Every structure is written in C-alpha cells, then in structure tokens.
Amino acid sequence: MLTTTQPNARHARAGEPTAPLKVDCAHCSLRDLCLPSGVSKAEFDRLDGLVSTRLAVPRGQALFRNGDPFKAVYAVRTGFFKTRVSTEDGRDQVTGFQMAGELLGLDGISTDHHNCDAVALEDSQVCVIPYASLESLSREVEVLQHQFHKILSREIVRDHGVMLLLGTMRAEERLAAFLLNLTQRLHQRGFSSAALVLRMTREEIGSFLGLKLETVSRTFSKLQDDGLLEVRHREIRVLDPEALHARVNPAGA
Amino acid sequence: MLTTTQPNARHARAGEPTAPLKVDCAHCSLRDLCLPSGVSKAEFDRLDGLVSTRLAVPRGQALFRNGDPFKAVYAVRTGFFKTRVSTEDGRDQVTGFQMAGELLGLDGISTDHHNCDAVALEDSQVCVIPYASLESLSREVEVLQHQFHKILSREIVRDHGVMLLLGTMRAEERLAAFLLNLTQRLHQRGFSSAALVLRMTREEIGSFLGLKLETVSRTFSKLQDDGLLEVRHREIRVLDPEALHARVNPAGA
DNA sequence: CGGTAAGTTGAAAAATCTCAATCACGGTGG
DNA sequence: CCACCGTGATTGAGATTTTTCAACTTACCG
Numbered sequence A, B: 001m002l003t004t005t006q007p008n009a010r011h012a013r014a015g016e017p018t019a020p021l022k023v024d025c026a027h028c029s030l031r032d033l034c035l036p037s038g039v040s041k042a043e044f045d046r047l048d049g050l051v052s053t054r055l056a057v058p059r060g061q062a063l064f065r066n067g068d069p070f071k072a073v074y075a076v077r078t079g080f081f082k083t084r085v086s087t088e089d090g091r092d093q094v095t096g097f098q099m100a101g102e103l104l105g106l107d108g109i110s111t112d113h114h115n116c117d118a119v120a121l122e123d124s125q126v127c128v129i130p131y132a133s134l135e136s137l138s139r140e141v142e143v144l145q146h147q148f149h150k151i152l153s154r155e156i157v158r159d160h161g162v163m164l165l166l167g168t169m170r171a172e173e174r175l176a177a178f179l180l181n182l183t184q185r186l187h188q189r190g191f192s193s194a195a196l197v198l199r200m201t202r203e204e205i206g207s208f209l210g211l212k213l214e215t216v217s218r219t220f221s222k223l224q225d226d227g228l229l230e231v232r233h234r235e236i237r238v239l240d241p242e243a244l245h246a247r248v249n250p251a252g253a
Numbered sequence C: 001c002g003g004t005a006a007g008t009t010g011a012a013a014a015a016t017c018t019c020a021a022t023c024a025c026g027g028t029g030g
Numbered sequence D: 001c002c003a004c005c006g007t008g009a010t011t012g013a014g015a016t017t018t019t020t021c022a023a024c025t026t027a028c029c030g
Helices: A041-047 A106-110 A131-140 A142-168 A171-188 A202-209 A213-225 A241-248 B041-047 B106-110 B131-140 B142-168 B171-188 B202-209 B213-225 B241-248
Strands: A053-057 A062-064 A072-078 A080-086 A092-099 A117-120 A124-130 A195-197 A229-232 A235-238 B053-057 B062-064 B072-078 B081-086 B092-098 B117-120 B124-130 B195-197 B229-232 B235-238
Touching: A041 A131, A053 A062, A072 A131, A080 A202, A080 B142, A092 A142, A092 A171, A092 A202, A092 B142, A106 A142, A106 B142, A124 A131, A131 A142, A131 B131, A131 B142, A142 A171, A142 B081, A142 B092, A142 B106, A142 B131, A142 B142, A142 B202, A171 A195, A171 A202, A171 A213, A171 A235, A171 A241, A202 A213, A202 B142, A213 A229, B041 B131, B053 B062, B072 B131, B081 B202, B092 B142, B092 B202, B106 B142, B124 B131, B131 B142, B142 B171, B171 B195, B171 B202, B171 B213, B171 B235, B171 B241, B202 B213, B213 B229
Parallel strands: none
Antiparallel strands: A053 A124, A062 A117, A072 A124, A080 A092, A080 A117, A195 A235, A229 A235, B053 B124, B062 B117, B072 B124, B081 B092, B081 B117, B195 B235, B229 B235
16 A cells, blocks of 8 residues: 655655645545634635645655744645654654644744654655744634644643653553554544554654564564454554453553 | 642632732733733733633642633743643653743643643642633734744643653653753743752652652662752752753763 | 651562564565 | 565563562651
C-alpha cells in the first residue's frame, strides 16, 4: 500500500505545490473531521480562500522543520506524518503521528517559528491554510473560531494523554494504548479497526512511546504469543480488542 | 512562606468569589506575563469585562475537576497550582505546575468539559475569564485573539517538551530540567533563580517527572552530594546552575 | 507531646536497555 | 530470474536503571 519513494525528491525540502488547483473545503470528504467541522452549508462560501493551495510531500521529506518561519498550518489530506522534537545532544522524541483530517503546525503560533519537524511517512498531500487568513476569517466566522479553538484544545488534551502514557505506563500498556488509538482513528476514517498497516518503523514507535525499538519488538511478540495480535512486520491484526484494552489498565476498572 | 490551610474549606469545592471587586487587567502587575500581553494602552479599555471576578482557592482545593462543565479559563493571580489527569485504575499524572500569570482550564475548550483536575498547592487567587466573553472579545480585538492563540500554542510546545523529558531522559536529567524550568519561571517573576521553595511534595514531583517519590528523593541527594544543590526538605538552593544545566544533556552540546 | 505526613536511605526485585547475532524482505544489478 | 545488499525486525544474554518494600528520621500541627 505504500507508494514508492521518489528518489530525486527524497532529500529536498517541500517545494512548490504540484497542483495549484482551486481547493474547496465544501466538497472535501474530510470536511467533518477537519477544521471546517461544524460549519453549516450556508456558511461554507465564507470559507472561500481559507485553503490557498495543496502541497505534495514525498515520503521521507519534511513539511517543515524546527526553526522554519511559521506562516501556515496544514491539514493532512492524504498520507501520514510524524512530528518530532529533539534535544541539543541529538536525542529525539516523536510527539505524534498525524493522519487525514488532522492539523499540523499549530506549535508554530507561539513563536512565529515552528518548534518541531513534521516528516511524511508516506507520500502525502496537505492543504495549506495561511495562518493570517485563518485568524482574520475566524474573527468573522464564529463557528470557525470556535472549531479552531477546539482543535488547539484537543491537541493539549491529547498531549496530556501522552504524558500519562509516558509517565505511568509500562511497555505493554503503552503499546496496547498506542494500537488502540491508531485503530480508533482509522475506524473514524472508515477503515477496519482490526487490520492495520503501520506506517512507521519500530524505532519511530519506540521514540513515540519512550521505549527502545527492541522493547517495542519484544512487546509485539509478547502480545502475539498471548493471542491478542497477529504481527507480520508492519501488518497488524487485532485478534482480541477487548483483551488489548484490558492490557492498557491491567488493574482493571 | 506557605500560608496555612483553612481547615473548614479544605474539602469543599471552589465556592463563591470571596472578593467580587471589579477587576482590571490594566492595573495588574502580571499584565505582561498574562493574557493581555501585547495589548496596547489604548486598547486596554476594550478588555473591560473580560475578567469578571476573582476567586480564592484554598490550599488543597480543586479549582475544577475532570468532568466539570467548562465555562471559563482562569489566570493565576497569586499562589500555585498543579494539574493532573488520571487513568481509570487510579494512577495519575501531574501534567503541569502553574504559577502567577499562567492560564488554567484551556483543556476544557475541546469538549466543553474539563479534562483534568486543577488543585491549589497553596492558598491562591485566580481571575475568572468567562470563555464566551473571551471568544467574543477576541473576535473584536485582534491582538487579544493573537495572544490567546499564542498561549494555546505555547501550551502545546510546553507539552512537547515534557514528552521529550518523559520519553528520553533519565531520572537525574529529568530533575535537573525540572529545577531549571522552575527557577527560570521564578526569575521571570522577579524572584531569585538560586533559592526556591518547592510548593509540591516529592510524590507530586515524581508524578510530573514519571518517577517514584523515592527516586526523586535519591536524585536530590545525589545532586546535593555532587555539590550542585543544597537541599533542605523543600528549600532548594542552586549552587551551580551551569553544572545543573550540563546534567540535562550529559552528552553535552 | 504525640501523631501524622513527608522525606530519606538501604537492599532486593523487576523492567528496560544495551550489545550482539541473526533473520526477513524489498529492491538492485548481474 | 536470481543472488546480493541494506534496512528493518527479531531474539538472546547480560548490564543498568528504576521500582518496590521496608525501616527509620524529621518536621509540623493540633
């Protein structure tokens, strides 16, 4: 399912839009998952010009990097991203994985510069939402303003959930929680919540979960041995979602 | 320095404002650290009515709890808070400590209900900022809108920093980073960055840093033995800030 | 002045990491 | 078409870090 890398673009930065076609939230299938969620039919024409262009980001390439000037936020249209932050001495932490309908770049508002790297894990497309337009439009369209605030707040709540995971859970619980989160988000998007293809390596999963890649691998094997999963490299089948859920909170509740 | 607990209010919820006096950002000394930062003199009168009241929160008491309906965000005027989230099986994670000028309750926008508990660690006062007023006023006052977005974004960036800490650092690095963060914020507020009095227990520090309280205690002792700190219970003196900084990133950079 | 909550310290147990070997697969080139 | 190469994944064994359990100390509050 992964499209092949475009070797000549692999090490370049995100460039010009491949398809500068007029883009239109009103006809986008991700409408209800994305920024315009809650905007009524009648109001959709007011969102005209919110999304200026689309941008293709080949696998392995950064949409933006730590330190880049912040000008826009991005909505994932197709594909899959990771965001990561790093220490001065080179250790890094994946802060999230983003799929269709999710927003990237919100961190940049705080300092006018991006504070993390966003890297495509497969060939992807994003909608470019110039931040100035978003601010001015959300002064006029109340539901847009509210929805944008909700998205920012939701990101904070999500982050708190990740802190809880990193601060209190052991390896098996972390991986179980991670898989359930992925399947739940895939399900929202109309995919099976039993079968999934991971878009990231064991190392990237480990970086997100605060574990080494070997620990991730061992934990996959354990969950497989226990009959909760079927693991074949990146293809995962969830055999027993109930039991998987129970692993997140072993004490039960 | 800690004010004593008011025993009879200890187990009650945050109640009515003790001092329903007209509150005014324009004359508040926290102006530049807080929500109105960046609002010009001329515009200050437009912020009239943004802060409806003040609220006293005695030590140990919750300003809000997970599940409470979300109606307002709160700016800490005096005192000190922690926020925490918890799992169904009762483990919890402190997600942050908030001091004067910092905002509480932003998590509530996402679902119209608070998603964490905010508990005063000493007798505190907050300014109540009804969320509806904030949204409508920020549609009119551009700099307020922008500042509010910056605060939301800054919280996201802060959370990513905590994830990095929880995901990649060992105990000593975590504690060093924590202390430097505290001293830096105290310094911003005009306090010494060498001497500080912790407002929280070892257990709360541990919960924030993803460590057990014994590990926190041992790590304090280690840093003291190494001559970087002087630790007497909650009174901490930073003897060698440089060296402390070096402990955060032992590989150097 | 006693009781309780908070903090410190030790020793053993447990979880995770590190280092190393091996395996599997996809892509490449002969 | 097949052998080979490189990346990613798995597994094992030993080292390290942190946790757990327990004893004890200290400070503070009533």
